[in-house]
Amino acid sequence: MTDRPPSLMPAAATTRLAIDLGALAANWRQMAARSGRARCGAAVKADGYGTGMIPVAGRLEREGCRDFFVADANEGAALRRALPEARIHVLNGAFDGAMALLVAHDLIPVLNSMHQVALWRSAGAGRACALHVDTGMNRLGVTPAEAAGLAADPSFRPVLVMSHFACADTPAHPLNAAQIAAFAAARAHFPQAEASLANSAGIHLGADALFDLTRPGIALYGGESVNDTPNPMAVVATLKTRVLVLREARAGDSVSYGATARLGRDSRIAVCGIGYADGFHRSGSGSGVPLRGTGLPGAHGIIAGERVPVLGRVTMDLTMFDVTDLAPGAVEPGSWIELFGPAIALDDAARAAGTIGYELLTAMGRRSAREYRD
Numbered sequence: 001m002t003d004r005p006p007s008l009m010p011a012a013a014t015t016r017l018a019i020d021l022g023a024l025a026a027n028w029r030q031m032a033a034r035s036g037r038a039r040c041g042a043a044v045k046a047d048g049y050g051t052g053m054i055p056v057a058g059r060l061e062r063e064g065c066r067d068f069f070v071a072d073a074n075e076g077a078a079l080r081r082a083l084p085e086a087r088i089h090v091l092n093g094a095f096d097g098a099m100a101l102l103v104a105h106d107l108i109p110v111l112n113s114m115h116q117v118a119l120w121r122s123a124g125a126g127r128a129c130a131l132h133v134d135t136g137m138n139r140l141g142v143t144p145a146e147a148a149g150l151a152a153d154p155s156f157r158p159v160l161v162m163s164h165f166a167c168a169d170t171p172a173h174p175l176n177a178a179q180i181a182a183f184a185a186a187r188a189h190f191p192q193a194e195a196s197l198a199n200s201a202g203i204h205l206g207a208d209a210l211f212d213l214t215r216p217g218i219a220l221y222g223g224e225s226v227n228d229t230p231n232p233m234a235v236v237a238t239l240k241t242r243v244l245v246l247r248e249a250r251a252g253d254s255v256s257y258g259a260t261a262r263l264g265r266d267s268r269i270a271v272c273g274i275g276y277a278d279g280f281h282r283s284g285s286g287s288g289v290p291l292r293g294t295g296l297p298g299a300h301g302i303i304a305g306e307r308v309p310v311l312g313r314v315t316m317d318l319t320m321f322d323v324t325d326l327a328p329g330a331v332e333p334g335s336w337i338e339l340f341g342p343a344i345a346l347d348d349a350a351r352a353a354g355t356i357g358y359e360l361l362t363a364m365g366r367r368s369a370r371e372y373r374d
């Protein structure tokens with residue numbers, strides 16, 4: 001099964017992103033259990049973190065999820081067509097160009113500034129809205145003082161009051177307790193509204209962070225949310241690339257742009273159909289990019305249980321892997337090399353490119369064939 005238009009022929013794609021919807025559902029159940037008495041929602045913004053918003057949200061709804069969070073009204077409208085009954089919150093809120101979609105698709109804007117509040121009150125015709133109170137991110141949300149002012153006006157009645165953690169991935173960070181206290185005070189002004197603070201990492205902070213509704217994202221997709229602890233989530237996304245060409249090269253030859261990789265031995269090179277245009281970041285190159293100046297090795301793949309390092313620079317559509325150490329016949333044209341999944345943790349692949357699982361996952365998918373299993 002694929003969610004792509006017929007113009008993308010899965011068999012012709014040279015990268016494959018396999019999504020395990022059963023693992024996604026298990027991860028949601030785990031986050032729901034950790035949410036205690038709070039309802040567990042789901043962040044499905046950015047096309048379900050690159051895994052496909054519609055199949056992901058549909059599967060989560062079957063699991064019992066009712067509250068979804070998207071970034072903008074276009075995502076919300078697309079989700080509404082698939083899920084007529086769900087509560088869909090639009091995190092970026094209300095602005096002129098978004099009003100028509102918000103209203104037509106019964107989306108709940110998360111109002112993020114006094115400007116957005118005023119706009120929705122004048123043009124939202126009394127429809128449901130949520131209020132974001134900033135408690136330490138300085139990103140979205142009214143200030144706690146502005147929230148207190150709004151609470152004094154009985155005609156303003158958000159259905160949900162929320163805030164967002166800045167440092168929940170670092171449980172001992174003092175900002176966590178400060179944000180919980182500031183949010184508890186802000187939500188007390190709106191006793192009729194539900195309250196929501198915790199993202200994936202926030203759910204791990206314990207009962208004080210849970211309130212009425214949680215909003216996990218990355219954990220549902222199998223990514224790490226808390227630093228320096230084993231990741232308890234099941235693997236959801238597996239990225240593989242196909243070997244297009246196998247070539248032999250001699251000791252002393254160079255590989256890829258800039259000739260930054262110089263072979264120390266006669267080598268076999270697997271040329272694979274993935275590059276930075278597919279979201280496989282150039283910073284994961286085996287050499288010749290600024291990050292490699294830090295001394296970290298580049299990304300690697302796994303084939304037949306063996307680790308195969310990226311050789312030289314990742315290019316737009318192609319990446320070279322050193323398969324010299326593989327048994328003869330273990331790799332052939334058409335073989336698939338795993339880049340993250342069961343054999344390589346998403347977050348380890350991300351670290352090799354100097355980034356985080358969130359960025360690697362959301363970058364996937366312009367050309368890859370997505371395949372779903374359950």
Ligand SMILES: *Cc1c(COP(=O)(O)O)cnc(C)c1O
Nearest residue numbers: 043164199200201215216217218
């Ligand atoms: C993206 C997002 C989430 C989900 O965060 P994760 O770290 O992926 O769990 C929750 N709340 C808000 C406001 C977000 O922007």
